[in-house]
Amino acid sequence: MCLALPARIVALLADDEAVVDLGGVHKTISLALVDDVALGDYVIIHTGYALSRLDPAEAATTLALISEAQAPAPVRSR
Numbered sequence: 001m002c003l004a005l006p007a008r009i010v011a012l013l014a015d016d017e018a019v020v021d022l023g024g025v026h027k028t029i030s031l032a033l034v035d036d037v038a039l040g041d042y043v044i045i046h047t048g049y050a051l052s053r054l055d056p057a058e059a060a061t062t063l064a065l066i067s068e069a070q071a072p073a074p075v076r077s078r
Helices: 058-069
Strands: 005-015 017-022 025-032 041-044 049-054
Touching: 005 025, 005 058, 017 041, 025 041, 025 049, 041 058, 049 058
Parallel strands: none
Antiparallel strands: 005 017, 005 041, 017 025, 041 049
């Protein structure tokens, strides 16, 4: 099973690298597989590589779904 996550680029570095924000965690990734990315763009990342650019609205939807899936289940009364 593979997991790819949307992340926002917060810094562009030398040698096709960037720093992304993953829910407050910053990680350095490779941009070697994508072209024309800019500061603030969203990318799909997997194992330290950006695989593609992502539309900001789609990124927001995906991040909201991930957040919802992580939320604790509501307590049911009897």
